[in-house]
Amino acid sequence: MSTDPQIWVQAICTLACYSYLIKENPAYRVAEYTLVALYTSYNITRLYHSFIKPYFINYCLEERQYYFIVMGLLGLLLYARYAPPQYRWLARYPIALQVGWGLGGSLARSPRPVFTQVADVMRPLNSIDNVVFFVCFLVVMSYFFFTVAKESKFIQGSGRIGRYIMMIGFGTAFGNTVQGRISLFLNRLTFLLTDWIGLSV
């Protein structure tokens, strides 16, 4: 059995979480609340030490770029949401600036990966796999053609096959997700058995 206090804390945390499998209990609740609290504080610390402190020192103090102070003050307006109701609208200014900046980036950048994918769909139809791929793509697309009347038997049929093809996609995603979670579970189990208890697996 391990004598390292950190391993013991890790093991207690792991067991507290798994105790939920029996039923909801105080140990699980403590673990849950602790994780929320620590993650919040961790992110505050990370943002402060990775952005606020270095940006303030580098740009405001050393390079004398004083508009950073203006932007910082604008950022503080976010807290106007907690002010009396007549001042709460002030929080919209930093949100508008941030949202606008992000939208511009998405507007310019988001089509590129999609165009790459569309270009990849246009494969030469020189193998069975490529033909199947292209047909699958078309039938799934046809499922999303809501502007076309659904009375046609052809549209109805291709839409139904499109749904089946999508189910194959969801099935692979589901299988991979379940396996990812199981591998995490095995990782924790290995930790408990080897690092904590000291068994050789």
Added chain:
Amino acid sequence: MKREVPLVLTFVMTLLRFGFEMLNPMLTYEISEGVRLFSRISFSVTFMYCMGLFMGLINLTRVHGNTIRRRREHWIYSVWLLIVMYGYAILGLFFGGMESKPFTWIYDAVIVPLDSTMFSLLAFFIASAAYRAFRIRNVESVIMMVVAFIVMLGNVSLGEVLWSSEAFLGGFKGLKDWFLATPNAASQRAIGIGVFLGSYAAILRVALGLEKRYLGGID
């Protein structure tokens, strides 16, 4: 002033960023030797929204403070949450930062195992939820469960034992690879294009001021 100015600001910032991304002379424009205007604006916007770092702390304090004040059920856990949250934040902000030994010790001892164990718990719930949600009721659920089963068997050595990759069709592994590369990739592409068209329309609606909910209902 309260609603119109933020909408105009959003539009102007969208155009500005779009211009930076699309026009090379704008992107490479330097305000001084080696200092690009784009990176400075980008850093200052990041600096601005990072100033909201205490929002999560304030919100949690308000929610759990109310629970404690009104002595709601499980209020004692809220006390624990506030103590841990403020304690760890003070440790990280004022006593050595993220590289300090106590800070990293707690991160490795508590956050890492709790985080991965919480996710691994989903292995149990995802299986029971899948049983309830996708009980074989129609063709779609049969296809989904069979494919999921094949993908899982294709990833583990049991699948290799049951149907070797050197056998007909490449065994479970070959079938899994084909599912991933052909019907799965095709359906993901088609869904991706649909998602892109929808999200692009939503982006344009926000940029043009037709969608205003992101500003909240505060007046």
